[in-house]
Amino acid sequence: DAGVIQSPRHEVTEMGQEVTLRCKPISGHNSLFWYRQTMMRGLELLIYFNNNVPIDDSGMPEDRFSAKMPNASFSTLKIQPSEPRDSAVYFCASSFLDGGELFFGEGSRLTVL
């Protein structure tokens, strides 16, 4: 398997623009997680899905952030409008529903100017 695939790997945008990050989980995994990593705050869980249904979005910072999982093989994280404080590395991860190892993608590095 190719692992968790994220795109884009790097994104530089200007404040106020819409940003869409994409994720393809490992085939067969039924839990998907979006994390954000910064030096100051470390790795923070934003939202996770079980069987394509959002279970816990309490980590989403504010209404500017939204996430969808239209099917088992694709998820998006959208920021609209983006702000400089959103600059971070965003990771997607997947696992089996009943626990076990969490597999991370290589991340999307977002810079908002």
Next chain:
Amino acid sequence: QKEVEQDPGPLSVPEGAIVSLNCTYSNSAFQYFMWYRQYSRKGPELLMYTYSSGNKEDGRFTAQVDKSSKYISLFIRDSQPSDSATYLCAMTPYSGGGADGLTFGKGTHLIIQP
């Protein structure tokens, strides 16, 4: 007090040294403990996991959990330059080790000098 505390480093040691990485935590409900390794510009990957207190060994790596002290450690013997990475501890209250409920430390940046 944060739920999981981890010294960010950097920790720099010569090749061949024994490395000790540590985390403390405040939530006594945590019972499933993990160490993730993250190379530069990559995602974290699971290195080791332990359930409840005790030791677990895997090659040059030993994970140790002391629930009475709320303290976990990762030891690396005969450290190699390829061990240079950021090491994140993670823990969850759920005995199945599920990824939901997982709380990460901020990570310790380790540098092994050749």
